[in-house]
Amino acid sequence: MGLRFEGIIPAVLLPLLLTMVLFLGPLTQVAMDCPWTFIDGVRVALDPCFWMLCLSDMRWLRNQVVAPLTEELVFRACMLPMLVPCAGPFTAIFTCPLFFGVAHFHHVIELLRFRQGTLSGIFLSAVFQFSYTAVFGAYTAFIFIRTGHLIGPVLCHSFCNYMGFPAISSALDHPQRLAVLCSYLLGVLLFLIFLFPFTDPFYYGSPTPVCSLTSSPSSLCLS
Template sequence: MSAADDEAVYFSKTEDPFNSVTGFCWLSVIFCFLLACSYVGSLYVWKNDQPRDHPDVIRRRFTSVLIVSALSPLIIWVWREATGFKPGTPLLALMGIRFEGIVLACLLPLLLTMVLFLGPLVQLVLDCPWDFSDGLKVILDSQFWVLCLSDMRWLRNQVVAPLTEELVFRACMLPMLIPCTGLGYAIFTCPLFFGVAHFHHVIEQLRFRQGTIAGIFLSAAFQFSYTAVFGAYTAFIFIRTGHLIGPVLCHSFCNYMGFPAICAAFEHPRKITIFSFYFLGMVLFIMLLYPMTDSVFFGDPPACRLVKASAALSLCS
């Protein structure tokens, strides 16, 4: 980043944003909390007696979360006006909505995530009854995609949830948190809102008695843990690439794969092969994490302009 970039962010009242007062940070947290509550609260504006996977429930929730997501940039604008914080970058660019490097922003983060899931992917291939040509025929069959698009659960898990959650919990929250916390802390602070937001599943599980109380809360704690870790990963991808599309595609892929079936792998007749690919995937992921998210592929990440150039070197260079 250049010296000019170091001055790209300023307060309208001649205050130094990099020495911002505690009130500014609290206001940023409050706006993020407001976003999280709006997103989760929108799921419960509809009165219904069906579980969350019922098609009618999913349709209603599509409406509410899409409205909240469409209005979420307005929250950033209000935050900016309330704090006097004036980034020297267009709002949409800060939210990762830009065209520079977009093709590689679609491909590289997704490939990196597939490397991390190398073990589960090999496990899936070994258990798949189809050969490669059969699988290719299915993927290229238009009827297959018609069925997917008509399936409310598929639309929720692969399209609407990844798009709206990444927009609200990454693209809108990170630009508000980064000027206050810095890049590193923002990566680990932002996912806390994302993880806590998933606790709302406890309400439905208790309501429909989908397990014991202890089991439900244990499951919620486990879900909070892995969603927070996943949120940190997509926040990292968002900051490094400066694009929203990468986190959305990674989110969709992870929703499809689910949590790795490690217990099933232990009982698999080819468990040595599977665990070898688990290990290889993790090693390659660590080796490729920074090279495959290098800004040379995507252009200067807009989020990195929200901190001093010296503070951005570790994540933005």
């Protein structure tokens, strides 16, 4: 289930760093628009009052702690070890996120119940959210299978919940549009370059437990 101490430090750092590389564009945009300096951000991050305020916020706890932990525990740690021996790593990576995407349909029910938008708009929103969560689920499933750790997917999930979907439209209208768009492209390029090196099972204890469940390990399970 990915609950182990072997390779825990790389499991905490590398998948999160890889995800931050993918979000290089949004992070650059936030840095440009934020009135705070880097030192101000560090001071806030080290302030116990800030974290006490976060921990007292039920919405923050749901988005940054409870949802990432419970969803990754169910859809990655519990589901993937059952799918991999039957379907293999590749099929499991793209099958598991379908359940993860469907599990987010309760947002559509809320929109319909409170009539927040037109029926077509709600339907398009549901399709978009299903697609986005399915792609994200495939990414965290890939991380889980490659690293054999649950902590990496949980931290990546929490980070993505904080960042939200990249605001492409605001990037196109940004005063420094060229720099922002270049950072978006650079982030995607670096992500593709570092995807396999940063998730190399060698750093996490090879073979990883999930990969050892299949009788014929694929390239996903090899360093």
